[in-house]
Amino acid sequence: MRDVESLCDEAGLGRTSKSTVATICAELGERFEAFCRRSLYDVNLVVLFLDAIYLPVRPSGPKEGVICAWGITENGHRELVSVRLGMREAKEDWLELGRDLTSRGLAAPRLVVADGAPGLVSAIEEIWPRADRQHCAVHRLRNLLAKLPKSEHDRIRFNYWSALTDATSVKDAKLHLQLLI
Incomplete structure (x- = not known):
C-alpha cells in the first residue's frame, strides 16, 4: 500500500x-x-515471444521472476497475452503458462521466439510442436558478448545489429554475421 x-x-x-x-x-x-x-480465441498471433525478467517487487526486496508472453498479430499489432509473477523459469512454469494460453483459446503461432533455456525450449516443443522456433536475437547477442573481451563489445554489438537490420536476404545476413568472426 x-x-x-x-x-x-x-x-x-x-x-x-x-x-x-x-x-x-x-x-x-x-x-x-x-x-x-480473458478469452484469447480472437487473438491470432503470427509470432509469440516468451521471456522472463526479474524485477524488484518491493523497493528494498529481492527481485522476483516474471514470465511474459506477447506476440505480433497478422495485422502487425502487438498483443500482451500473459504475465505471471513469482516464477522460477523452469519447464513446469512455461508448461503451465502455455497450457493456460491454449485453454483460453490461443491458437498455435507460426513462430515462437525465446532464449535458449532448455526448460523453455522443451516446453515450447511440447505445447506448440508444429511452430517454428527462433533463438531471440537479443539473447544470442548477450551470449556472444559474454564470451568476448569488453574491448570488443561495442564493435561486435554495432556490427551484429547492422548485419540483421541492413541485410537484404537471409544469405546476405549470414554473410554479414560471418564477417564478425
Whole structure:
C-alpha cells in the first residue's frame, strides 16, 4: 500500500488516504485477474515471444521472476497475452503458462521466439510442436558478448545489429554475421 501511496504522490495527486489506496489496489487486482482470465480465441498471433525478467517487487526486496508472453498479430499489432509473477523459469512454469494460453483459446503461432533455456525450449516443443522456433536475437547477442573481451563489445554489438537490420536476404545476413568472426 505504501508503494501506491508514493506513486500517487509522485504523480502529483498529493497525499492519498488509506481507503483510497485500498480501493486502487482492489481495482488493480480485479483488472489484472480479468486480464489473466480473458478469452484469447480472437487473438491470432503470427509470432509469440516468451521471456522472463526479474524485477524488484518491493523497493528494498529481492527481485522476483516474471514470465511474459506477447506476440505480433497478422495485422502487425502487438498483443500482451500473459504475465505471471513469482516464477522460477523452469519447464513446469512455461508448461503451465502455455497450457493456460491454449485453454483460453490461443491458437498455435507460426513462430515462437525465446532464449535458449532448455526448460523453455522443451516446453515450447511440447505445447506448440508444429511452430517454428527462433533463438531471440537479443539473447544470442548477450551470449556472444559474454564470451568476448569488453574491448570488443561495442564493435561486435554495432556490427551484429547492422548485419540483421541492413541485410537484404537471409544469405546476405549470414554473410554479414560471418564477417564478425
